[in-house]
Amino acid sequence: xAVESIPRALDQGRPRTRQPSELRVIKVVWQREVLTYTRxxxxxxxxLFMPLVMMLILGEGLGNSIGELGGGINYRQFIFPGMxxxxxxxxxxxxxxxxxxxxxFGFLREILVAPISRTSIVVGKLLGxxxxxxxxxxxxxxxxxxxxxxxxxxxxxxxxxxMAVLALAMTSLGIALASRLATQESFQMVTQLxxxxxxxxxxxxxxxxNIPAWLEVLAKLNPVTYLVxxxxxxxxxxxxxxxxxGANLVTNVKVFGHVLTTAESLAIVAAFVVFxxxxxxxxxRNQG
Amino acid sequence: xxxxxxxxxxxxxxTLTKRFGDFxxxxxxxxxxxxxxxxxxxxxxxxxxxxxxxxxxxLLRPTSGTARIGGHDIIQEPAAVRREIGIVFQDTTxxxxxTARENLHFHGEIYGMARxxxxxxxxxxxxxxxxxxxxxxxxxxxxxxxxxRLEIARGLMHSPAALFxxxxxxxxxxxxxxxxxxxxxxxxxxxxxxxxxxTHYMDEAEACDRIAIIDHGKIIALxxxxxxxxxxxxxxxxxxxxxNQRLAAEIRERFEIEPQTENDALTFxxxxxxxxxxxLFSRLETPIQTVSIRRxxxxxxxxxxxxxxxxxxxxxEGERLIxxxxxxxxxxxxxxxxxxxxGRR
Numbered sequence: 001x002a003v004e005s006i007p008r009a010l011d012q013g014r015p016r017t018r019q020p021s022e023l024r025v026i027k028v029v030w031q032r033e034v035l036t037y038t039r040x041x042x043x044x045x046x047x048l049f050m051p052l053v054m055m056l057i058l059g060e061g062l063g064n065s066i067g068e069l070g071g072g073i074n075y076r077q078f079i080f081p082g083m084x085x086x087x088x089x090x091x092x093x094x095x096x097x098x099x100x101x102x103x104x105f106g107f108l109r110e111i112l113v114a115p116i117s118r119t120s121i122v123v124g125k126l127l128g129x130x131x132x133x134x135x136x137x138x139x140x141x142x143x144x145x146x147x148x149x150x151x152x153x154x155x156x157x158x159x160x161x162x163m164a165v166l167a168l169a170m171t172s173l174g175i176a177l178a179s180r181l182a183t184q185e186s187f188q189m190v191t192q193l194x195x196x197x198x199x200x201x202x203x204x205x206x207x208x209x210n211i212p213a214w215l216e217v218l219a220k221l222n223p224v225t226y227l228v229x230x231x232x233x234x235x236x237x238x239x240x241x242x243x244x245x246g247a248n249l250v251t252n253v254k255v256f257g258h259v260l261t262t263a264e265s266l267a268i269v270a271a272f273v274v275f276x277x278x279x280x281x282x283x284x285r286n287q288g
Numbered sequence: 289x290x291x292x293x294x295x296x297x298x299x300x301x302x303t304l305t306k307r308f309g310d311f312x313x314x315x316x317x318x319x320x321x322x323x324x325x326x327x328x329x330x331x332x333x334x335x336x337x338x339x340x341x342x343x344x345x346x347l348l349r350p351t352s353g354t355a356r357i358g359g360h361d362i363i364q365e366p367a368a369v370r371r372e373i374g375i376v377f378q379d380t381t382x383x384x385x386x387t388a389r390e391n392l393h394f395h396g397e398i399y400g401m402a403r404x405x406x407x408x409x410x411x412x413x414x415x416x417x418x419x420x421x422x423x424x425x426x427x428x429x430x431x432x433x434x435x436x437r438l439e440i441a442r443g444l445m446h447s448p449a450a451l452f453x454x455x456x457x458x459x460x461x462x463x464x465x466x467x468x469x470x471x472x473x474x475x476x477x478x479x480x481x482x483x484x485x486x487t488h489y490m491d492e493a494e495a496c497d498r499i500a501i502i503d504h505g506k507i508i509a510l511x512x513x514x515x516x517x518x519x520x521x522x523x524x525x526x527x528x529x530x531x532n533q534r535l536a537a538e539i540r541e542r543f544e545i546e547p548q549t550e551n552d553a554l555t556f557x558x559x560x561x562x563x564x565x566x567x568l569f570s571r572l573e574t575p576i577q578t579v580s581i582r583r584x585x586x587x588x589x590x591x592x593x594x595x596x597x598x599x600x601x602x603x604x605e606g607e608r609l610i611x612x613x614x615x616x617x618x619x620x621x622x623x624x625x626x627x628x629x630x631g632r633r
Contacts, residue, residue: 020399024397028398035386102383106377107381110382113345115367
């Protein structure tokens, strides 16, 4: 650059800066997300223990009266992947809220005035939210033996992959909402209105195939349903194998009389994830 | 090659204009800031200070005109301009959950500093703003003055050509304000950085090398503080009486001088204060309670130039700017910009 060839008496020894690479920005934004998460002890602890406590209460309380759901799967086993999904879902949406935190404390301006692209910022935040949600969801694995679910390394790997997809989608949703809202209070209102029904009507707590028709329609319009089903199939694959018949209907989704395979569910999920990702990036880039 | 004037000027502003609908916030402003200068932008709230700084920092697109910072055009090369500048906003923009050092490291990363330089640079700059012993404490434990110093350190972290400070001392106690000025001057000397600041405090403007006085979006004077005061010449007499109105009428009548009312006193300028005061006492009938003679201050310069005092504050410009942005008239330079300034205090 021409300017740099001119000796500037006052600038002697000024270190040169360069346009930072997108990857570098993504990495440092991701690092900050994870670092600030580890500093926020109340959030960490409530995020870790809330699903565990709920699972034990639901699994032990309801499990006794409900008993077997079909195909040899009992409610305590059924609720295990549900609670993993719930932990991932809640934590990733609330990580999206970190944008609101950044707004309220002004730090967002520090990021937005830097010579970096907004897309790398939002990708870093997505990966940060995904990492945190994965960690929170994995804590639930510890309860698997208590609930009678047998995990193998392969099952864990499969679950992680599916959890990552769910976390990515829900962090995107959180970022999209947070980009459009100004305060924590409004974010909490909106998430309670949208996330709670999404969560309850996704097969997390009960199978979606044998419920009243109006509920069933809502549950099957909910994209998260198609992620919970593969996650459950993966988590309970040992138990399903042992009871070959009937378990399908408990774990998978039936649409128009056809029980979707894992591959079919994931195709629906892929479309949804691409859409919500682009929506989140766009929302973040457009915010004032 | 750039022209030779680029060596001399850190900031060149060329008929910069910003209109919000019918309202012209900045009206064809032109000036240059020399390298290594502390340049003050002085004016009442609503005069166009924040709007100007927002445009120079590529956060707001000018309606017309442009500016060059370190030789880079703010419209053509916003990313290059952003690497050349450090910005300290009116409100803090630190991550309080991170430590002082972590805030600086994050900044170094997103401004593309060489990895090998980040740690050493952070240590140096923390030392220069006197925060070395608190470097590894979370920012939420810091006082207002310490936060502001850390923000200045962060603004300088990537060794910008120019540091922009938007009302840097608003909300600080008098001791922190004085301290901050000490730091600003020593940083200018040690870093060789050009400092551009806005203020509506006259005493702060006195400490600048040069001042531009802005009112209603236009620069109405630009000079050194002593140059501005020298323009007025003479002395300022300040008198008060039990009945100031009667006193004012009498001064008008006997001396053909139009006094200004300022804090329960009447002020006016004369060539030789020492010779005028005896005349004042001999010719006036209204009993005078107090009298003082002083050299003109920047306040007097401001009043002489604008006909009003700087404290007659109009609605905050920042507030106006926010409402403009909320109403969707904001601007982001391409994909990375965005009017992220909040004018709230």
